[in-house]
Amino acid sequence: MNDLIMALIAPALIIFACLIARSISILTKLATGLILCHLLVMIKILMPLAIGNTTFLTLLPGFAIDRMSALFLLLTALIASASFAHAQVFFKQEETSGHGLQTAYVRQYYILATLFVVAMMAVYASDNLGFLWISIEATTLLSAGLVYFHRTKNALEATWKYFIICSVGIAFALLGTIFIFASSQHDQQIGSLSCFELVKLAPNLDLGSFKIGFIFCFLGYGTKAGIFPLHSWLPDAHSEAPAPASALLSGSLLNCALFAIWRIYQIAQATGRCQFIQDVTIWAGAVTVVAAALFLVRQYGIKRLWAYSSIENVGLMLVAIGLNSPFLFFLQAINHSLAKVSLFLISGNIIQSTGTKYLKDIRGVFRFAPVWGIVLALSALAVAGVPPFGSFVSEWMILTENFNLKYIIPAILIIFGLTLTFIAVCLHIGPLLLGTPKSTSKIFRPIASSVVPVTLLIGSLILGLTVGYEGLIKVVR
Amino acid sequence: MNFTEILCFIVLFLVLPILISGFIRNLKARLQNRIGSPLLQPLYNLYKLLQKSETISQDASPLFRIVPALNFSIMLILAVLVPWLPFHFSLPGSEIFLVLYLFAAMRFFSIIAALDTGSPFSAFGASREATLSALTEPAIILSLVALGIAYRTSDLNEIFSFSQSHGLMQVSIWLLSGAGLFLASLVELSRMPIDDPTTHLELTMVHEAMVIENSGPNLALIELAYNLRLVVYYGLSAQCFMHALAVLFTIDHATYVLLSILAIFILAFLTAAIESFAVKLAWRNNPEFIAYALTMSLLASLAAIFQSAFASLSLGNLGAFL
């Protein structure tokens, strides 16, 4: 209980700060400071869970943290800090570039973003499938406002699509949750929604209704996660949101949705009769990877590019889930989050300084902003799974595992998708980085605007060079 | 190789090149109802050229004058390495591929020298020389390789060592290789169906066009090297034919030597005859001619393979085999 209050103090303070702060710069600075405190608090609370001996922490009835949730919570806190810290630079530039940024908008942004982060944390912390569902629904409701930040027609359209499609999807997840609940009422039991209990009950679950429940949940949370062909809202929302929000959406929201799938998948694994479910998950992942790659070939917007790349990574994480390897799932998630957040943030900088988000209008980043150019190139490589960055390691392990479990065709599909992605990304960002810049584009606050992305990139690099199977598997078990 | 043979070799080495080219010239003239120049005319020419002073293009680099000397010395080495006479020095390195690449080296340098002055004419010649040599190279190499396969060695001295061997297959290998070599050497030496050494229309020439800028001692070296090359090539194909002969009949060594020299003259005669009676092929038809040389050498190789496949098959038990 104490932990819960401690974890919620900083978000509450941020909201309070939003209400009282008078200028944007004070607000952003306060928020940055507070979110970093929050990160420290989270580390303090969760470290024993993540790598220590403690394995379980109950916060409230229905909310409990195990090792995986602790890891993901830390990741969320990290991504949130990164996003908030960079938002400071972002809003500063937005203010100076004369787009008519209103303080109220920024206030609203911070309140929503903070609540959004709290909702995401609730997803990881909830042990109860019902609360899980409610939290995920809450993330949709809260992030819709973030997507709409720019108040343009496109932003509105993206928000509407995001909102409606995700709501429908989540509704199906609710149905799935109900079915799973029903399946636990087999043999005249009272029924349960607690994941941990369900895992224990798994052999007694009614398989037929559980399967239907899983399909609905998979579809519902899959819509939220952006599995092909349910991803339709994702590129729009991710590309229309302001860069720090895109980073949050891509870096943690997708993990949230996948985490929900993983929770249910865990139950499915525990039933011991889940070949179909495993097949569906892995194949859906592989197909998503290939589809995202195909979408990437013809692309016009820089952030849409990264949005599709996120879809691709969702596919990979899904495969990791399907392989029943929480460790790989987390590894892929953290690698993707680090690189993708860095990518979104740096792209945001570039969009701000060139005033366009169309790939064909941006040229010569290496010339006018060498730091950004290098960070962008390296992050893009990191996302594409190029060694020695972390994604390579996790992708390679996923592929190895695929081969071990004889899912060879999905593995080859994934490799095909990754190859195509790499080529497509090179095709798109090559001209963007090289070439002669337009006169209007110039770098702003080169150090401040690259601190966060560079830090994340270094993180990704360290992960790539040091992650070992034995070492981390010890951590997760 | 004993003293007599060395002496013989030196004499032939000195005399034959001049003699053969003079012979071809004279014979051609006679076939065309002219009296023709004396047999030693090439020698006189050489003497004259050596006496002359030299005029070279102002655009030429030092290479232009080094190359003839270099090529001539390569040719001298080749003349010692290649068994174009029935007796030869047992030196290391008389090896099919080494010898062929030494020939290639000569060509390399002569093409470079031809392009050195920036003359369009010699460039024409050089370009054609490069094309022709690329096309003939397989024919020459396969002819020799066929022999190599038959004797299981790539050492020319061993292949051409005067050893009695029998078998219909071997006769055909020797004959086909000889034919292949002779046809290819016509191309290599820019002789008649490919190139007319007597014409002076620059656009049709190959060899003559290449050396159009050379004069005086420079040209003399080139001519000398050319004559030597001619004799070596003819000698090599003559040796092939002689071996075919030697397989069929038992000949003692002295006769064999005489016959070999005679064979070179016969080939020279053939050349003269071809040059008198045939017309020069159009440039685009040259590959067809070269294809014949290649076919001969391929057939020779096939024969060599068959021979090694049916090693036991000889003239004697051919009937049994059939």
Added chain:
Amino acid sequence: MHFSAPYPIYFGVAPLSLFLDPLAAIFVLLLLTVTMASAIFAPSYLRHLTGKINQSYFWINMILFIVGMLMVLLSANAVTFLVFWEIMSLSSAALVASDFSSHKAHKATIIYLGATRIATSLLAIGFLWYYSIFSSWNFVDWKLNSESLPAAILVALGLCIKAGIWPFHIWLPYAHPQAPAPVSALMSGVMIKVAIYAAIRLFVLPGSGSEELAYLFIALGMISALWGIVFALIQTDLKRLLAYSSVENIGLILASVGICLWAQKTGMKEIALISFVAALFHSINHGIFKSLLFLSTGAIDSAMHSREMKNLGGLSKKMPWTSFAFLVGAASACALPPLSGFASKWLIYQGFFTIPCQWHGKAMIGISLVSIGLLAFLGGLALACFTKAFAISFLGRPRSAAINHAKEASPSMLIAQLSLTLITVLMGLLSPQIISFFSLVYQSILVPEEAAISGFAKFVGPSLPLLPLAIVLTLLTCIIYYSVLFRKRKQLKLSMTWECGYGGLEPTMQATAGSFSHSIATIFAPILHYSTRFQISGKDRRHFPEQIQVETEISSLLESSIYSPIINSVRLLSGHFSKLQAGSIHLYLLYVFITLIALLTLGAKS
């Protein structure tokens, strides 16, 4: 020598582990030599690119590139290999793009990146497959048998892409010429050899050989040799010419590796030994002389700001040392004795030649005969190609005014070139020793029968007396030159090149790169898509033309009829695919429902 990194450094599934055996050592030596030359060469070379190339960008990538190659050569397991392989590929791609403003460089980089990524993917699938069979990432544990053959073929194809083997060589003539000269030297000289090294390590060292791989290697190798040299011959850009010539040489090396595999399979120990040494030796030789040629071209480039042969000519007077270095390199590329190129080419010939001498029946004899013929043909074409490259750029009269201002390359550039020249010559002269050393390497790794080795040593020694040959040749040439020509130098008359009496021979009337290769190009017109267009203008066009314009056009058959259709179909597919994302929310909702129904149906069935 084995080295495994301490625990914290780990690539997920396997540790960073390195090892050094004689085979790797030889390639490392090559790498270090070429690196040294490039490093000496680079600083003054980069001076002419100031403003175009960012120095720190260049050097950082260069270091990454070299370290990448070094570690690839040293890596003991597949994951380490792949990590550094990718670093090597990407940093070299970054180097290709080092001139940010050049559009050609963009195109080259992207093609290169695409190709190298496909190579990596094939390797990845192959490695994973290997792993699933042998449950180990260590190269030492990987055998070549019928079970692992599909994996081996995948890996082989990946390596072929990287090595620039037909039909995957498309990237090479784009990337190599675009890179700065020291980088091209490293790429052509060493990087593509790294692929060969990997092929040797993975397929030859297990010792069991494989006929399928052998036929694949020989076929692809010979075709790429022919294809490469034909394309090299018709190039007008010096660096592109050199790049295509690399395709030729790498093809020959691969064919040799193929023979080695075949011989291992059939138990022909001696042939295996010969062709192994041939592949190794030719790799090293080609590495050295091709780097030399690229560096010399770089020197021209830095003096002239052009590599187009139509702008060159007569450079030997301005840059005598560079032209000397290029000449030696070209001669070595044509395999002229007594240079190093000949020694290794000779071994390749011997590899093919020994097969029909020792083996009966079977298709291999036919293949080897055809290959010998082809090799000879290739030799002829290479000769035409390199005489053209040397003579058109260094000899004749200057084709552009810029040549009058050209200066000899700076001392450091010359040192780089001349040291490589020296190595080329020395390796040729000492070839019997080097060859027996390489055969010892083979012996130390594979322990073949004693007889094969001793027979081999006996057979190489007398056949390749390159050192005496060189001495005799030099002496003879000197004597003849001195006695016949040198004495007459006083009487030498200089005059203009003969011009048929028309007067005024313009430099533009000289043979050009295009016209020199025209007659061969017409023979290969079908695969080159070679066409010539004449335009004659003037009143009486036939007899008194005022202007004649001749244009030749070439395009690669592969690019136009294989790669473009593939790329277009991917684009088309992607185009159709992106129609799914049509912007209609109704459609999107429909996808959700259709997916639901599909999943439910699937669920009901299972």
Added chain:
Amino acid sequence: MTPLEFLSIAAAVFAILMCGTGLLRFNLFLYSLQTFSIALATIAQSQQAKEPELYFVAIAIIVVKALAVPYFLSWISNRIDARSDPGILIPIPITMHAAIVLLGISYPLAKSLPHILWLSDSTVGATVAISLLFTGTLFMLTRRNALSQIIGFLTLENGIYLVAVTCTRGMPFIFEMGSLLDVLVAVMIAGLFVFRIKKSFEHIDVTQLDGLKES
């Protein structure tokens, strides 16, 4: 026929009728009736299953979903002057007929659900729930008005709720309330966005929201 069955069928009929008209007000009214029936069905169920907390749920549904939400939406439709929905793809009456057909299909589907899912007499309940899912879906797919989409979504939600009521032995109370709250907030936010759409685009036709697409 038990009261539960009767009320469920009433809900299905209201939903089908809802498909038959393009008038937003009428749609909302029918939606309200449909939700009422479901709330009453909940009460019937609570009596049968002896679960008193379902009373609270039922009351909450009546207040939130049957009264507040329709009122809020009709207020919006007044404010933005959106009266009717012309529909897309298929004419409105045919939508209704299709919904009837789907109701028919729902029965075998409900039958084929695993036996655990329905209590002694809930085949009809399950049928209606599935039919509501179908109807909501159909409604969302065939209407072009943003408000209609919200209504369709709410109908879908009702179907899901009905599944929970009829096919399980009581979902946890807090979960029911939480999801209800979520729906309320969702409708509020959606309403806000409808305002925004009207303001930015001067219409609320979602078929014209197609600016974001691939090439």
